[in-house]
Amino acid sequence: MQVPNKLTPFFENLNFERDDNTMVINFGPQHPSAHGQLRLVLELDGEQVVKAYPDIGYLHRGIEKMAENMTYNEFLPTTDRLDYIASTSNNYAYALAVEKLLGIEAPRRAQAIRTMLLELNRVISHLFFIATHALDVGAMSVFLYAFREREFGMDLMEDYCGARLTHSAVRIGGVPLDLPEGWLENLAAFCDKVDYEIEHTYGALLNENRIWKMRLEDVGVISAEDALNWGCTGIMLRGSGVKYDIRKEEPYELYPELDFDIPVSDRCDSYGRFRLYMEEMRQSTRILRQLIPIYKETQPQLMAHAPKYISATKEDIMTQNYALMQHFVLVAQGMRPPRGEVYVPTESPKGELGFYIKSEGDPYAYRLKCRAPSFFHTGLLQELLVGTYLADVVTIIGTTNIVFGEVDR
Amino acid sequence: MRKYVPKDNVQKKAYYTDRYHVVPKVPQSEVVEGTHFAKVLEALENLVLSSSVQLGQMVLHINPKDNFEVIKILKEQCGYTxxxxxxxxxxxxxxxxxxLFWQLLNINEAKRVRVVCRLAKGEAIESIVPLFNSANFAEREMFDMFGIKVNNHPFLKRIIMPDDWEGHPLLKTYPLFGDEAASWYEVDKIFGKEYRDIIGPENRDPAKIDMKDTKRFSRIGYEVPFGTEYNADKEVPIEYSETLLVNYNKKASKQLDERK
Incomplete structure (x- = not known):
């Protein structure tokens, strides 16, 4: 037996002296396929997983605590650090929750831009998924191709807001900027490029690839009942045959006006989920194309008119005394939303991203709870991995598409 | 006198509030007869203390001891899966x-219900893991962050903070930058308590400038040799030597002077 002390701490993976001949190994927290800081303690019988214990918290930054100590506008850039693959979806989920609390609505142009950014982020995030998932399973070239297109998407984000990873491209009550010149043409070109690549590169490389299918088919099977029970949302839920997409069922922004389908797979396995990611990207480009004419018909107002909560436009602040005074109070003290609580779910690329905000009428949120989809998908691993083989563990972690900024918060 | 700081809530507070500021409330409405929510209320009978509809979601206030029963009825009879x-x-x-709150979703009707209860300090709540496995991690997180015990949880252990962490970070009494135990956590764990004096508490402010630290900072006008111990009494401003211009070419300078 090991005698742990300060110099030789207890190592789980040296535990060979058990009677049942199982081996405990640590998968992570620095394993490249652990998608961040996941430490997965696996008990193995030969190559078969007997018990899995996901240990999280290696990326904990206390974001919920920070929310209690920051004004509502101050906190917004912090939400970038939740799901850093698709930052705008976090910014948006938070901004929408605060807007619901305030009872305001963004103007139509802001809504069009936000919907565009959300879908663009969905494409970026899904491309990242395809890339890393393929890399985890062993297909290196897909990674390179998918990252190439993702780079174009990030260039679009950079053209819009100046940032590539931590966008903060949404504000409470609207968006800070209008689209730059030529952006819509670039967006249309990006859509065409992605559509082409989905069919001719990723699809051609993976869809009917024999090795890919052998590695993914019937791996990580989740029944619909289990998926609901474990709190799976997004593609994890739709991959199990439950057709539920918040964009359709509890619509927000311009989604009710847009024409798009919700792909569902009843295969319940990793391969079905992979196909859903591919199809969702296609639906996203379809949405983006529809948004271009919608945007062109909107009025140029970008921020909601709610002087009690939201600063006036720069022009008003610079020319009108009262607008300047209000802006000063809003910056120095922060907005004071009504007393009450909201829970607002949105469909982020990973699943249901919801913000629960409890306000006591102060400029600081009394409590903010971020309902992160990846957190619950990580919880599912302890059941999903049992009985599978070590080689499939990586595939299953990949298919859950967890991001640790969101899991640990 | 030192400014009074309330100890029971050390989170940031507004430094100024207008005397006449009236806090509005998020709109609430009664549950309308004949809707889906009215049927849910009917199924729950007398288990609900009060109910309202807020922003399209029903909020049910219940007794903490009824939580398992209420959520079971919601799951099995009302379709909140x-x-x-x-x-x-x-x-x-x-x-x-x-x-405490539980946010439940009915997939078929696309309706959401929030079950809310008030739990006195030191009391435990019944786990709903037999109904919803998703509560497994959520309850562990609640225990970790607030120290609320959950009865009959299969594996109630800290989830985000380390197992040997002291205190529960999301309590209002817990400061944003961590408490006393938090600042010594790594030192105690890696080196032992006896090394506290040598290493010092962890600096959680990356922009902090320590005037006594002569290894990483130097103060212009008060420079001392690297690593010297700081002593306020001995602090002497350094007199820099002024560069003296020696005039070797007297002829040329004379010409300059003449020109002036």
Whole structure:
């Protein structure tokens, strides 16, 4: 037996002296396929997983605590650090929750831009998924191709807001900027490029690839009942045959006006989920194309008119005394939303991203709870991995598409 | 006199509030007869203390001891097959109790219900893991962050903070930058308590400038040799030597002077 002390701490993976001949190994927290800081303690019988214990918290930054100590506008850039693959979806989920609390609505142009950014982020995030998932399973070239297109998407984000990873491209009550010149043409070109690549590169490389299918088919099977029970949302839920997409069922922004389908797979396995990611990207480009004419018909107002909560436009602040005074109070003290609580779910690329905000009428949120989809998908691993083989563990972690900024918060 | 700081809530507070500021409320409405929510209320009978509809979601206030029963009825009779979220709000400073909430989703009707209860300090809540596995991690997180015990949880252990962490970070009494134990956590764990004096508490402010630190900072005008111990009494401003211009070419300078 090991005698742990300060110099030789207890190592789980040296535990060979058990009677049942199982081996405990640590998968992570620095394993490249652990998608961040996941430490997965696996008990193995030969190559078969007997018990899995996901240990999280290696990326904990206390974001919920920070929310209690920051004004509502101050906190917004912090939400970038939740799901850093698709930052705008976090910014948006938070901004929408605060807007619901305030009872305001963004103007139509802001809504069009936000919907565009959300879908663009969905494409970026899904491309990242395809890339890393393929890399985890062993297909290196897909990674390179998918990252190439993702780079174009990030260039679009950079053209819009100046940032590539931590966008903060949404504000409470609207968006800070209008689209730059030529952006819509670039967006249309990006859509065409992605559509082409989905069919001719990723699809051609993976869809009917024999090795890919052998590695993914019937791996990580989740029944619909289990998926609901474990709190799976997004593609994890739709991959199990439950057709539920918040964009359709509890619509927000311009989604009710847009024409798009919700792909569902009843295969319940990793391969079905992979196909859903591919199809969702296609639906996203379809949405983006529809948004271009919608945007062109909107009025140029970008921020909601709610002087009690939201600063006036720069022009008003610079020319009108009262607008300047209000802006000063809003910056120095922060907005004071009504007393009450909201829970607002949105469909982020990973699943249901919801913000629960409890306000006591102060400029600081009394409590903010971020309902992160990846957190619950990580919880599912302890059941999903049992009985599978070590080689499939990586595939299953990949298919859950967890991001640790969101899991640990 | 030192400024009084309330100890029961050390979170940031507004430094100024207008005397006439009236806090509005988020709109609430009664449950309308004949809707889906009215049927849910009917199924729950007398288990509900009060109910309202807020922003399209029903909020049910219940007794903490009924939580399992209420959520079981919601799941089995009303079709709320997913528990999206479960956590708590700290009201210890004001009312000496926690507010717990469960956010449930009905997939078929696309309706959401929030079950809310007030739990007195030191009491435990019944686990709903037999109904919803998603509560497994959520309840562990609630225990980790607030120290609320959950009865019959299969594996109630800290989830985000380390196992040997002291205190529960989301309590209002817990400061943003961590408490005393937090600042010594790494030192105690890696080196032992006896090394506290040598290493010093952890600096959680990356922009902090320590005037006594002569290894990483130097002060212009008060430079001392690297690593010297700081002594306020011995602090002497350094007199820099002024560069003297020696005039070797007297002829040329004369010409300059003449020109002036």
């Amino acid at each position: 997913q528990c999206s979220e479960q956590s708590a709000v700290d009201y210890l400073a004001k009312e000496n109790e926690f507010e």
